[in-house]
Amino acid sequence: MSQSIEGLQKRFDEDFAAITDMDTWKSVRDKFLAREGGIITTGMKRLRELPKEERPVFGQAMNRLRSSVEKQLQERYAELKKAAITGGQRHLDVTRPGFPYALGSAHPIKRLQADIEQILVNMGFRLFDLPEVERDYYNFEALNMPPNHPARDEQDTFYFDDTMLLRTHCTSVDVHAMEGLRPPIRAASTGKVYRRDPFDATHSPMFYQVDVVVIDEGITMGDMKGMLEVFLKQVFHSDIKMRLRPGFFPFVEPGAEVDISCIFCNGAGCPTCKQSGWIEILGAGMCHPKVLRMSGIDDSRYTGFAWGMGIDRVPMLKYGVEDIRLLFDNDLRFLEQF
Numbered sequence: 322m323s324q325s326i327e328g329l330q331k332r333f334d335e336d337f338a339a340i341t342d343m344d345t346w347k348s349v350r351d352k353f354l355a356r357e358g359g360i361i362t363t364g365m366k367r368l369r370e371l372p373k374e375e376r377p378v379f380g381q382a383m384n385r386l387r388s389s390v391e392k393q394l395q396e397r398y399a400e401l402k403k404a405a406i407t408g409g410q411r412h413l414d415v416t417r418p419g420f421p422y423a424l425g426s427a428h429p430i431k432r433l434q435a436d437i438e439q440i441l442v443n444m445g446f447r448l449f450d451l452p453e454v455e456r457d458y459y460n461f462e463a464l465n466m467p468p469n470h471p472a473r474d475e476q477d478t479f480y481f482d483d484t485m486l487l488r489t490h491c492t493s494v495d496v497h498a499m500e501g502l503r504p505p506i507r508a509a510s511t512g513k514v515y516r517r518d519p520f521d522a523t524h525s526p527m528f529y530q531v532d533v534v535v536i537d538e539g540i541t542m543g544d545m546k547g548m549l550e551v552f553l554k555q556v557f558h559s560d561i562k563m564r565l566r567p568g569f570f571p572f573v574e575p576g577a578e579v580d581i582s583c584i585f586c587n588g589a590g591c592p593t594c595k596q597s598g599w600i601e602i603l604g605a606g607m608c609h610p611k612v613l614r615m616s617g618i619d620d621s622r623y624t625g626f627a628w629g630m631g632i633d634r635v636p637m638l639k640y641g642v643e644d645i646r647l648l649f650d651n652d653l654r655f656l657e658q659f
């Protein structure tokens with residue numbers, strides 16, 4: 322009995338010494354340890370044929386043998402694996418295809434922001450890069466919204482203190498441009514604005530705007546309408562119609578809400594335009610004389626117009642995005658579609 326175990330050990334040692342690679346390693350492992358027909362496995366089964374008193378000794382010896390065989394094979398496996406890796410480096414195949422890296426693309430809002438800026442630059446506008454942390458004066462006061470003005474309530478504001486806030490619109494460009502430039506002025510600014518709105522399908526505490534101001538002698542609402550029509554046709558498409566409705570904004574007089582014909586039904590009526598055929602797209606108006614005066618523009622000589630539009634609204638309309646959060650969630654499955 323002990324001789325047969327010694328014989329097994331000897332056979333294993335010989336085979337083990339002959340292992341040179343993973344293939345020979347596997348064949349040795351299967352030869353001795355395979356569940357069906359492995360030499361050691363089969364030897365264990367012989368236990369039942371032995372006389373009862375010999376079984377414990379033989380069983381223990383076979384278990385020791387199996388453990389040592391398993392351990393040796395494991396160690397050899399680790400060695401072979403290591404050799405395979407370092408060997409692989411020596412035989413690096415430079416003609417193999419590389420790993421596919423996902424290429425990024427511009428975010429739909431950023432792309433639109435750039436398009437809008439380009440349209441405005443082509444129209445002769447000067448772009449202002451303005452701070453998101455703004456003085457109350459530029460965001461409200463100089464735009465005819467003194468402290469306690471009711472219109473401030475409509476723009477729930479993030480305040481730092483009494484004088485500093487996160488801008489609630491890009492309309493501050495009106496004041497910065499009038500302070501920094503002499504007429505004729507054509508200035509525009511785009512960027513993020515902040516309001517204490519909930520984050521749901523139609524609201525976001527942060528969104529994008531574009532604001533425009535034009536000041537010169539003899540500027541009329543006709544100039545504003547013409548400029549808006551050219552602009553909106555370039556942003557959407559050349560077939561859209563535009564209309565103005567009376568609207569109120571403290572910094573303009575008269576003010577107008579600007580609608581475009583529905584881009585989905587061309588004015589026939591559909592759920593997106595609530596069957597009206599029109600979609601409200603921006604707010605505009607003639608600069609309030611008080612605003613001109615506050616920024617040092619002679620309102621007896623100059624007039625001007627200003628308008629502002631939400632940039633996020635455009636991809637939502639153009640691509641039928643129903644939830645504004647999708648634009649800010651950075652989910653690649655969504656963004657890859659643009």
Ligand SMILES: [Zn+2]
Nearest residue numbers: 583586591594
């Ligand atoms: Zn419609």
